[in-house]
Amino acid sequence: MNNKLKPRRPLKEKHYWEEWTGRIYTSICVVFLIVVMFSIVYFVASKGLSTFFQNGVSISEFLGGKTWNPTGEPAFYGALPFITGSFITTLLAALIASPLGLCAALFMTEIVPGKGKKILQPAIELLSGIPSVVYGFIGLSVIVPLLRSIFGGTGVGIAAGCLVLAVMILPTVTSIMADALSALPKGLRESSYALGATRWQTIYRVIIPTTLPALLTGVVLGMARAFGEALAVQMVIGNAPHVPTSLLESASTLTSVITLSMGNTTMGSVHNNALWSMALVLLVMTFVFVILVRLLERRNRV
Amino acid sequence: MKAKTVDKIATSVIVVLALFIVILLLGLLGFIMFRGIGHINWHFLTSAPQLLKGGGGIGPQLFNSVFLLVLTLIVTIPLGWGGGIYMAEYAKPGKITSFIRLVVEVLSSFPSIVIGLFGLLLLVNQFGLGFSLISGALALAIFNLPLMVRTTEQAFRAVPKEQKEAGLALGLSKWKIITSILLPVALPSLITGTILASGRIFGEAAALMFTAGMSSPPLDFTDWNPTSPRSPLNPFRPAETLAVHIWKVNSEGIGPDSKEVAAGASAVLVILVLAFNLSARWIGRVVFRRMTASK
Numbered sequence: 028m029n030n031k032l033k034p035r036r037p038l039k040e041k042h043y044w045e046e047w048t049g050r051i052y053t054s055i056c057v058v059f060l061i062v063v064m065f066s067i068v069y070f071v072a073s074k075g076l077s078t079f080f081q082n083g084v085s086i087s088e089f090l091g092g093k094t095w096n097p098t099g100e101p102a103f104y105g106a107l108p109f110i111t112g113s114f115i116t117t118l119l120a121a122l123i124a125s126p127l128g129l130c131a132a133l134f135m136t137e138i139v140p141g142k143g144k145k146i147l148q149p150a151i152e153l154l155s156g157i158p159s160v161v162y163g164f165i166g167l168s169v170i171v172p173l174l175r176s177i178f179g180g181t182g183v184g185i186a187a188g189c190l191v192l193a194v195m196i197l198p199t200v201t202s203i204m205a206d207a208l209s210a211l212p213k214g215l216r217e218s219s220y221a222l223g224a225t226r227w228q229t230i231y232r233v234i235i236p237t238t239l240p241a242l243l244t245g246v247v248l249g250m251a252r253a254f255g256e257a258l259a260v261q262m263v264i265g266n267a268p269h270v271p272t273s274l275l276e277s278a279s280t281l282t283s284v285i286t287l288s289m290g291n292t293t294m295g296s297v298h299n300n301a302l303w304s305m306a307l308v309l310l311v312m313t314f315v316f317v318i319l320v321r322l323l324e325r326r327n328r329v
Numbered sequence: 330m331k332a333k334t335v336d337k338i339a340t341s342v343i344v345v346l347a348l349f350i351v352i353l354l355l356g357l358l359g360f361i362m363f364r365g366i367g368h369i370n371w372h373f374l375t376s377a378p379q380l381l382k383g384g385g386g387i388g389p390q391l392f393n394s395v396f397l398l399v400l401t402l403i404v405t406i407p408l409g410w411g412g413g414i415y416m417a418e419y420a421k422p423g424k425i426t427s428f429i430r431l432v433v434e435v436l437s438s439f440p441s442i443v444i445g446l447f448g449l450l451l452l453v454n455q456f457g458l459g460f461s462l463i464s465g466a467l468a469l470a471i472f473n474l475p476l477m478v479r480t481t482e483q484a485f486r487a488v489p490k491e492q493k494e495a496g497l498a499l500g501l502s503k504w505k506i507i508t509s510i511l512l513p514v515a516l517p518s519l520i521t522g523t524i525l526a527s528g529r530i531f532g533e534a535a536a537l538m539f540t541a542g543m544s545s546p547p548l549d550f551t552d553w554n555p556t557s558p559r560s561p562l563n564p565f566r567p568a569e570t571l572a573v574h575i576w577k578v579n580s581e582g583i584g585p586d587s588k589e590v591a592a593g594a595s596a597v598l599v600i601l602v603l604a605f606n607l608s609a610r611w612i613g614r615v616v617f618r619r620m621t622a623s624k
Contacts, residue, residue, distance in 0.1 A: 053418075060478065154354050158532025160572045282442050313435065
């Protein structure tokens with residue numbers, strides 16, 4: 028329509044080129060993202076699966092075997108100790124961080140809105156800004172000696188790992204929960220107060236049930252972070268390759284084993300490939316967490 | 330029990346736990362500063378680390394961290410801002426867009442160690458870049474891109490619709506509207522987002538262990554020729570960053586003062602990350618004032 032009105036050719040041509048540079052440039056950026064995502068999946072999966080298809084380690088041995096002795100004769104490639112280690116630390120960290128995060132979020136939105144946000148919001152942001160190696164350092168110099176003096180033993184282990192992780196995921200959990208709570212329509216809250224309910228009754232009977240899927244999203248994202256965290260956990264967990272029987276016993280996670288062993292093995296060896304299989308487990312768990320978040324978001328919309 | 334009593338108990342529990350978080354943070358920061366700040370002096374900040382005897386510093390590591398950050402931003406800014414602009418301005422709601430959104434979400438939830446391993450496989454081995462600054466910068470770019478795309482998209486979506494409509498009314502092309510009307514308005518939030526991401530890059534270690542490497546060659550700070558192997562500016566040399574150094578000193582430090590080095594280096598790292606966070610807010614405000622007529 029425009030070109031019929033204005034037959035000025037040069038301007039139209041300029042527009043044409045401008046339009047296409049923008050479109051092509053931004054599309055390339057997005058295509059790059061997609062290519063990167065798929066190549067990560069492809070490369071990690073092809074390396075991780077070659078343990079099973081080329082080296083002949085059975086999947087059931089890898090996922091269910093309790094012995095990890097890749098240098099022994101015969102070699103054992105059971106990753107169960109690390110898988111359980113990862114799951115236990117992640118679950119415990121979420122168990123500690125979720126109530127704390129929920130309380131912080133309720134404090135910011137329900138109890139002292141405004142002022143509470145002014146105190147807690149910067150604190151949460153600062154907590155999330157502290158790098159993970161510093162959390163590991165603090166864990167090593169505060170939590171481990173503390174656990175050692177209270178419970179005896181070495182102090183390193185699952186307990187130290189999940190305490191460090193709980194603090195690390197606290198900002199993620201809190202900020203998502205606070206967002207969920209403040210997005211709640213005002214009317215719900217007010218009608219509950221109008222019925223004569225106390226604040227706790229309102230929180231417990233109205234606010235938490237209505238925002239539950241969104242609150243759980245915070246927990247799941249926190250767990251995703253905890254599951255993939257490598258260095259802080261590696262520093263405090265002790266890194267012993269057996270299935271832990273107590274919280275104070277030295278243990279390992281998938282990430283801590285990869286961190287420690289990847290540099291010492293030669294590319295292409297069975298030991299090395301088994302480490303890639305663990306990376307593949309991490310990758311698969313990432314997808315599980317993303318799917319969980321998506322499901323929760325769908326629940327939330329209804 | 331009366332409902333009012335329960336209410337009081339619940340409220341005090343929530344308040345106590347919320348304050349506990351604040352105390353926890355103050356305790357953490359206080360601990361890092363208390364333990365570390367005594368070891369920070371000019372010698373510590375500039376000299377090279379000592380492996381076996383005491384008295385080593387963090388000079389090369391500090392330089393590597395800053396240099397790596399610059400390299401990463403050179404890669405991330407054009408790609409991240411471009412991707413964000415696509416999502417905010419070009420993407421139409423539909424299957425493709427929601428697929429891209431899924432990709433961004435998945436990419437941002439990949440553990441950093443997986444991205445480090447991918448870098449090891451593709452950049453270090455396949456492309457033959459070796460343990461180098463450039464491998465590290467590319468891996469960090471992957472780690473950082475999804476976040477950048479998201480903040481850029483939000484920044485562009487936050488621009489008032491009237492601004493765009495005014496551009497359309499003038500008969501400008503879409504790209505012209507983006508670059509000369511929307512970008513200046515979105516710039517303050519873009520800069521804030523970028524600096525906040527920089528803080529994250531600065532503290533990242535797991536993705537760098539397998540890409541930038543865990544050692545630094547002896548650097549000659551008088552040699553500024555980027556192609557010479559001992560030059561600090563050479564992007565193809567291995568580089569241990571501050572965060573990786575802290576990890577290494579803590580987990581395999583054998584020097585007599587490794588605890589002190591770890592404490593001092595942690596304090597430096599935290600101070601720098603805090604400086605990033607504070608400056609992000611400040612610069613964002615200043616640029617906003619410059620770019621708009623508001624006071």
